Amino acid sequence: MNEAQLYGVCGAGLVGIGLYGAILGRSTLRRLLAFNLVGSGVFLIFGAIARRGGLAGGAQSDPVPQALVITGLVVAFAATALAVALLIRLATVAHEAASAAATPGSTDDPSTPATASQGRGERGPGHVGAGHS
Amino acid sequence: MTGFLLIAGVFILLTVLLGLVRVLRGPGDAERLMAVQLLGTGGVAALLLLGSAIDLTATTDLALLLALLAAFAAIAFVAGLGANPGAFTAARPVSAPSSHSNGDSPAGD
Amino acid sequence: MPDVSLPDPHWADLPLGFALLVLALWLTWTQRDRAAVIGFTGYGLLVAIAWVRLGSMDVALTEAALGGGLMGLLLLTAAARLGEETDQPAPGLPARLSIALLCLGVTLVLAAVVLGLPSPAPNLVAPVASHQAVTELGNPVAAVLIAFRAVDTMLESVVLALAVIVLWSFGADRAWGARPRALHLGPPSPALVFLGRLLPPAGLIVGVHLFWTGADHPGGPFQGGAVLAAMAALLWLARLGEPPRVSDGLTRLGIVVGPLLFLLIGLAGAVIADAFLDYPEALTKPLILLIEAAKTLSVAVALALLVAGPPELPGPMPPRQSGRAAKGVTP
Numbered sequence: 001m002n003e004a005q006l007y008g009v010c011g012a013g014l015v016g017i018g019l020y021g022a023i024l025g026r027s028t029l030r031r032l033l034a035f036n037l038v039g040s041g042v043f044l045i046f047g048a049i050a051r052r053g054g055l056a057g058g059a060q061s062d063p064v065p066q067a068l069v070i071t072g073l074v075v076a077f078a079a080t081a082l083a084v085a086l087l088i089r090l091a092t093v094a095h096e097a098a099s100a101a102a103t104p105g106s107t108d109d110p111s112t113p114a115t116a117s118q119g120r121g122e123r124g125p126g127h128v129g130a131g132h133s
Numbered sequence: 134m135t136g137f138l139l140i141a142g143v144f145i146l147l148t149v150l151l152g153l154v155r156v157l158r159g160p161g162d163a164e165r166l167m168a169v170q171l172l173g174t175g176g177v178a179a180l181l182l183l184g185s186a187i188d189l190t191a192t193t194d195l196a197l198l199l200a201l202l203a204a205f206a207a208i209a210f211v212a213g214l215g216a217n218p219g220a221f222t223a224a225r226p227v228s229a230p231s232s233h234s235n236g237d238s239p240a241g242d
Numbered sequence: 243m244p245d246v247s248l249p250d251p252h253w254a255d256l257p258l259g260f261a262l263l264v265l266a267l268w269l270t271w272t273q274r275d276r277a278a279v280i281g282f283t284g285y286g287l288l289v290a291i292a293w294v295r296l297g298s299m300d301v302a303l304t305e306a307a308l309g310g311g312l313m314g315l316l317l318l319t320a321a322a323r324l325g326e327e328t329d330q331p332a333p334g335l336p337a338r339l340s341i342a343l344l345c346l347g348v349t350l351v352l353a354a355v356v357l358g359l360p361s362p363a364p365n366l367v368a369p370v371a372s373h374q375a376v377t378e379l380g381n382p383v384a385a386v387l388i389a390f391r392a393v394d395t396m397l398e399s400v401v402l403a404l405a406v407i408v409l410w411s412f413g414a415d416r417a418w419g420a421r422p423r424a425l426h427l428g429p430p431s432p433a434l435v436f437l438g439r440l441l442p443p444a445g446l447i448v449g450v451h452l453f454w455t456g457a458d459h460p461g462g463p464f465q466g467g468a469v470l471a472a473m474a475a476l477l478w479l480a481r482l483g484e485p486p487r488v489s490d491g492l493t494r495l496g497i498v499v500g501p502l503l504f505l506l507i508g509l510a511g512a513v514i515a516d517a518f519l520d521y522p523e524a525l526t527k528p529l530i531l532l533i534e535a536a537k538t539l540s541v542a543v544a545l546a547l548l549v550a551g552p553p554e555l556p557g558p559m560p561p562r563q564s565g566r567a568a569k570g571v572t573p
Contacts, residue, residue: 003255003295003296004296005356005357006255006256006259007255007259007292007295007296008353008356008357009259009353009356009357010259010262010263010292011352011356012348012349012350012352012353012355012356013263013266013349013353014262014263014266015348015349015352016345016346016348016349016352017263017266017267017270017345017349018266018270019344019345019348020270020341020342020345021270023341023345024332024333024338024341025270026273026275027275027326029275029278029279029317029320029321029324030269030270030275030278032317033269033270033278033279033282033317034270036282036313037266037269037270040285040289043301044289044292044296045352045356047292047293047296047298047301048296048356049356049359049363050296050298051296051297051298052359052363052365053363053364053365053366053367054297054365054367055363056362056363056364056365056367057363057365057366057367057368058367058368059367059371059382060297060298060299061296061297061298062365062366062367063366063367063370063382063383063385063386064366064370064386064390064391066298066300066301066383066386067300067383067386067387067391067394067395068391068394069298069301069304070300070301070304070383070387070462070464071387071394071395071398071464073301073304073305073308073464074304074308074398074402074464074468074541074545075398075401075402077308077312077313077545077548078401078402078405078544078545078548079405080313080316080317081316081405081409081548081549082405082408082409082412082548084316084317084320084551085409085412085424085551085552086412087320087324088320088323088324088424088551089412089413089552091323091324092414143253143254146254146257146258146291147254147257150257150258150261153261153264153265153284156265156268156280156281156284157264157265157268157281159277162274162276162277162280165277165280165281166280168284169280169281169283169284169287172284172287172288173287173310176287176288176290176291179291180291180294183294189299190459191299191303191459191460192294192299194299194303194451194452194455194459194460194461195290195294195299195302195303195306197448198303198306198307198310198448198452198465198469199287199290199306199310201311201441201444201445201448201469202306202307202310202311202469202472203310204437204441205310205311205312205314205315205472205476206280206283206310206314206315206318208434208437208476208479209314209315209318209319209479210280210318211431211433211434212319212322212425212427212428212430212431212434212479213276213318213319213321213322213323213427214322
């Protein structure tokens with residue numbers, strides 16, 4: 001078994017592990033990691049194919065799949081950053097909803113027009129006590 | 134000479150892979166992080182040895198990059214500790230939480 | 243390239259591949275999120291070495307720059323802010339078993355495909371090599387990225403700009419116009435501030451070097467831009483600077499200048515040269531250099547902003563240690 005086949009099989013294994021983790025991960029962050037494992041496995045399979053093609057064509061590696069993998073890596077990173085931002089936003093919204101539900105007469109309800117109009121300010125006056133201590 | 138460099142590079146790579154045991158077993162996150170740092174340092178050494186053995190100059194660039202970015206995981210980890218001081222020894226969360234967690238609300242800040 | 247095969251002993255590959263699989267299994271099944279994220283940064287390092295063994299130095303550099311630097315920063319800060327989430331209720335054993343079997347099936351099919359690839363492997367090495375002289379680039383991967391598959395690369399830089407727009411739209415309405423604060427994790431330690439002063443000058447040189455050497459050797463705009471973005475994120479994390487406001491015009495220009503220049507030169511190529519994204523023969527090298535420089539800048543700005551997160555108002559951190567917070571909105 002040469003290194004192209006070995007890393008290709010390794011990539012196939014990573015896709016399987018990542019799929020399982022993405023479906024049944026313990027937490028949302030863990031599912032995101034598993035999603036990245038799937039991507040990494042697919043890229044490794046690409047690399048194995050590029051290696052075979054490169055060796056057949058007299059180079060270290062076929063440049064076309066390499067270029068595709070490079071663009072793919074950058075896009076996968078962008079997708080991960082978006083998912084992370086979505087997770088943090090979701091946690092924040094859930095926290096705000098929970099604290100609003102815990103204190104029904106709360107003055108720092110984030111959806112009141114008074115605070116919503118503070119669009120461009122660094123620090124909205126209604127937001128200072130959002131932690132409701 | 135080439136043979137010696139190759140053998141040394143592969144030996145370092147295998148040694149570093151042994152350090153993975155510390156990543157897997159822990160017991161704390163700091164130990165895991167130090168093992169990852171060892172992985173980075175050993176990876177740099179292995180790349181330089183293998184690269185000079187097979188005369189592949191681009192591995193020098195890669196080693197430079199790894200050395201430059203090696204500290205990033207550590208600083209992110211430590212900065213995260215500063216943001217969340219209690220989490221370093223955080224106990225395992227219970228697997229069956231109550232329906233609406235209002236008992237642990239003071240932990241928010 | 244004189245020697246075709248890497249004369250390394252092959253028995254370094256088997257432990258490396260095995261370690262990748264073990265690490266992947268571990269970070270799927272381990273109990274705590276942050277431990278898994280730390281393991282994932284180590285995984286990125288190992289994958290970069292695997293790419294060296296596959297002979298793809300360009301990909302190895304990209305993987306090291308993104309997976310080693312920015313990804314660790316992004317995920318570790320996210321783990322610190324999210325806290326440890328409690329386990330989601332796992333489905334019953336039959337469901338888990340059938341999912342595991344299906345995933346195993348996917349793996350087996352993929353492995354069979356990889357092992358059964360046609361033996362004289364089809365490749366595009368010769369076509370790239372024969373046309374590479376036109377671009378005056380010594381690096382075939384750079385020639386593919388900037389000339390032969392220029393449409394892909396242009397769309398990819400547009401995707402990065404779109405990703406920043408989508409990320410910004412995740413911010414709360416009232417925070418629009420504020421600064422991104424995902425990297426505000428309390429007061430920085432003196433060691434972090436020292437590193438924030440020490441590392442960026444060296445990182446700047448390495449980033450520009452990677453961009454410049456990319457014409458003839460492994461490297462290029464993506465790798466250089468990722469290093470520059472990592473340095474910017476380090477400055478922000480050490481609080482030596484602040485991420486720009488989302489309403490900042492110069493920042494927005496920095497995001498779009500790469501794709502815009504690429505598109506304009508491509509459109510001009512439809513008139514001056516033969517086709518869309520075709521470069522006039524005499525100006526090929528200067529145009530490519532111009533596009534790559536603009537793209538490095540745009541990639542650096544976009545990646546740094548992606549790590550910095552959506553705009554937020556200064557205030558308390560999002561909830562930590564509050565188990566089911568992330569799932570509270572879905573009944």
